Amino acid sequence: MTPDVSSSIGGEVEAVPAVEVSELRKDFWRRNKDRNRLGRRGRRRVAAIRGVSFSMARGETIAILGQNGSGKSTLVRLLSTLLLHDGGEARIFGHDVFGQPRPVRRMVNRVSVEASFFKKMSAAENLAYAARFYGMTPGATRRAIPEILQRVGFPSERRHEAMENLSRGMQQKVALARALLTSPVLLLLDEPTTGLDPRSKLEVQEFIRDLQGSHDSTILLCTHDLAEAEALADRVGILDRGRLLALEPAEDLKRRYDAETLEQAFFAATGRAFEEEGDEEDDEREVFA
Amino acid sequence: MRAAAHALRHELIGLAGVVERNVYLTRRYIWWDAAWFIWTVANTLTITFIAKGIEASGGIIDVNRATTSLLVGAVIWAYLGVVFEFLTETVAWERWEGTIEYTFMAPLSRAMHLGGSGVFAVLYGLIRAILLFFVVAAFFDLSMPSADFFAALVVLIVASISFFGIGMRMAVLPLISPEKGAQLGYVAQGIMLVCSGVYYPVDVLPGWMQAIATISPATYALDGIRGAILDGEGLGTVWPDVWPLLIIGAICIPLGLWVFHRGEQYAKRHGKLKRSG
Numbered sequence: 001m002t003p004d005v006s007s008s009i010g011g012e013v014e015a016v017p018a019v020e021v022s023e024l025r026k027d028f029w030r031r032n033k034d035r036n037r038l039g040r041r042g043r044r045r046v047a048a049i050r051g052v053s054f055s056m057a058r059g060e061t062i063a064i065l066g067q068n069g070s071g072k073s074t075l076v077r078l079l080s081t082l083l084l085h086d087g088g089e090a091r092i093f094g095h096d097v098f099g100q101p102r103p104v105r106r107m108v109n110r111v112s113v114e115a116s117f118f119k120k121m122s123a124a125e126n127l128a129y130a131a132r133f134y135g136m137t138p139g140a141t142r143r144a145i146p147e148i149l150q151r152v153g154f155p156s157e158r159r160h161e162a163m164e165n166l167s168r169g170m171q172q173k174v175a176l177a178r179a180l181l182t183s184p185v186l187l188l189l190d191e192p193t194t195g196l197d198p199r200s201k202l203e204v205q206e207f208i209r210d211l212q213g214s215h216d217s218t219i220l221l222c223t224h225d226l227a228e229a230e231a232l233a234d235r236v237g238i239l240d241r242g243r244l245l246a247l248e249p250a251e252d253l254k255r256r257y258d259a260e261t262l263e264q265a266f267f268a269a270t271g272r273a274f275e276e277e278g279d280e281e282d283d284e285r286e287v288f289a
Numbered sequence: 290m291r292a293a294a295h296a297l298r299h300e301l302i303g304l305a306g307v308v309e310r311n312v313y314l315t316r317r318y319i320w321w322d323a324a325w326f327i328w329t330v331a332n333t334l335t336i337t338f339i340a341k342g343i344e345a346s347g348g349i350i351d352v353n354r355a356t357t358s359l360l361v362g363a364v365i366w367a368y369l370g371v372v373f374e375f376l377t378e379t380v381a382w383e384r385w386e387g388t389i390e391y392t393f394m395a396p397l398s399r400a401m402h403l404g405g406s407g408v409f410a411v412l413y414g415l416i417r418a419i420l421l422f423f424v425v426a427a428f429f430d431l432s433m434p435s436a437d438f439f440a441a442l443v444v445l446i447v448a449s450i451s452f453f454g455i456g457m458r459m460a461v462l463p464l465i466s467p468e469k470g471a472q473l474g475y476v477a478q479g480i481m482l483v484c485s486g487v488y489y490p491v492d493v494l495p496g497w498m499q500a501i502a503t504i505s506p507a508t509y510a511l512d513g514i515r516g517a518i519l520d521g522e523g524l525g526t527v528w529p530d531v532w533p534l535l536i537i538g539a540i541c542i543p544l545g546l547w548v549f550h551r552g553e554q555y556a557k558r559h560g561k562l563k564r565s566g
Binding site: 028029074077080081082083084102103105106108109110112114116117118119120121125128129130131132133134135136137162178 | 298299302303305306307309310313314317318386387388390391392393394395396397402554557558559560562563
């Protein structure tokens with residue numbers, strides 16, 4: 001069982017936390033490698049998230065660090081109502097994520113590592129499609145799209161080009177625009193800069209920084225990038241094999257593990273280097289949703 | 290009351306969004322669709338020429354009536370194919386593009402989400418079916434002096450409610466089996482039509498298949514449309530085919546939504562929404 005590592009910003013506790021996760025569990029079924037005497041491969045439960053607890057205050061940014069298969073994406077998917085849990089509880093602004101998904105969906109949006117779009121459709125068409133699901137009329141969308149694209153640094157005049165003709169960095173900017181178009185109060189960023197070239201990466205990070213200053217959003221950022229976590233987040237969490245080992249401001253984390261860098265703190269917390277290849281369990285965990 | 294009206298407006302905007310997206314995608318793939326339409330015409334001709342073939346080989350047959358009857362069957366087959374394809378693609382296409390998670394985490398009811406696909410599928414399917422009917426009819430110089438096309442259209446639209454409900458059950462299959470689920474839609478389409486007298490009277494089928502025919506909406510659709518086109522039956526006369534369609538539709542829609550909901554819950558429990566999951 002992971003201890004509750006929730007805390008508040010500057011000692012000021014919001015009446016309703018933006019995110020409240022308590023003892024959250026998610027298991028997946030996996031086939032055994034070996035066959036039994038009848039020649040059949042049995043199945044077993046593998047825990048993707050093991051009793052994770054934390055809370056976030058409104059307007060706070062937290063970064064979750066973890067290797068592939070640590071459960072970062074599973075956590076994001078659980079909070080996005082895309083997965084059903086196997087135990088524990090998650091609340092977003094007081095709404096039960098699993099019992100009241102509709103109000104939660106109105107408040108949450110997400111940017112994932114893959115900028116997923118209808119590739120033959122243009123950026124504007126993809127954004128319009130996403131906006132309709134949040135009740136935005138064609139008129140409102142037409143006005144909002146150029147503004148939001150400009151804000152994320154996407155050249156507005158290219159909005160009618162098919163997504164398949166845009167670079168990966170440009171696509172990721174459209175993904176950010178898609179998430180912001182619906183004015184989410186909780187933004188879930190699942191490795192938004194992974195695979196981007198250095199310039200695009202910096203632009204996206206700069207945009208997240210702007211967002212923190214100007215938009216009433218709470219941000220949960222899952223990342224591989226230690227520097228990104230340290231630069232953008234109020235608190236940094238270490239998720240290892242489904243367990244949240246710590247969630248503290250980066251400096252406190254380093255102090256706690258007597259480390260000079262976050263990488264050293266990660267090593268001290270997990271017993272493994274951040275970039276280290278995992279063992280068989282980690283290989284298996286990499287396929288988790 | 291005001292909140293309910295606001296919620297309904299939100300839902301209808303979402304439904305229109307799905308229709309709009311399908312319009313965009315259809316525009317992008319219009320030449321592929323045109324090629325597919327040529328294939329459908331060719332396929333329909335292989336069936337409708339059978340009547341002439343029977344006469345040519347010495348059979349005594351009313352070629353005009355038999356050709357029209359076969360044409361109705363082939364057009365309904367093609368129409369059902371389009372409706373099921375669009376509904377199955379509601380999930381399959383989004384999984385392929387990777388957008389499904391964004392769609393499923395949006396605050397739109399599944400009824401409206403699927404409804405948008407259904408509305409577009411029916412509109413697109415109707416345009417295609419009407420075009421197919423008249424293009425193939427032109428090959429045979431068919432005479433349909435007493436045809437009531439309006440009544441035939443009404444029967445097809447009413448039948449579409451049931452087809453939509455069954456299509457929703459098909460749409461869930463790619464959620465359960467990302468690789469092969471979509472193909473099972475063709476199985477359902479084939480079974481339904483073979484039991485519904487697509488190219489022959491239902492009476493020629495074995496008893497157990499006739500039992501299936503009584504609960505298949507395609508049976509009443511084919512019967513009503515053939516009655517309207519071949520015998521000039523108006524809306525009043527085709528009513529015995531319309532009311533069963535309304536009842537089957539009233540059962541199929543909630544059943545389809547329930548099945549889809551169960552499939553969605555399964556996918557969310559087992560992490561199947563993810564493209565590679």
